Amino acid sequence: SQTIHQWPATLVQPVGSPLSLECTVEGTSNPNLYWYRQAAGRGLQLLFYSVGIGQISSEVPQNLSASRPQDRQFILSSKKLLLSDSGFYLCAWSVLGVGGYTFGSGTRLTVV
């Protein structure tokens, strides 16, 4: 069956520290992969999406970057975190032409 793993579940990091969040997908090949950020109790903002290895599209200018080193691995990074980077980060996958995203369980990031 198809599953998506996202870790860690929670993270507290000081301002200026680096960040690496990882997302892996099982049970499907060549998925589209997405990183979203969600403000408290609100809608989701698309940060990055990828249609293949090494192919990354950025939706909004920001302090973050994404990479896809393997077909089913998507990484969200920052060299130096800002307070405004705090939020709930969600990874998702989809297969082109087949409806619906499957989301991971999210990472709650608090920058202090």
Next chain:
Amino acid sequence: TQLLEQSPQFLSIQEGENLTVYCNSSSVFSSLQWYRQEPGEGPVLLVTVVTGGEVKKLKRLTFQFGDARKDSSLHITAAQPGDTGLYLCAGSFGTDKLIFGTGTRLQVFP
């Protein structure tokens, strides 16, 4: 910028009441989805609608896609505490990227 506005933003009702959540845009969707999210979890897909005027039912939930494919509604009949959560609409504008709505937080009290 494509924007999806949901209303109401918050809804607090008693068990057994009916409710409707709306999702509106000035743009035409190629398809629209509804998700429900519980605290600390990722959203879970409820339904996808693709045809203008389409109506889909999922037990006590009824989803309607507007004739012009610019809006959608979610109606819940006889709400239960288990319906509590954040409801999100999400539209596709011809690509595989989804634009999410602003969200409606529903609280159903027993």
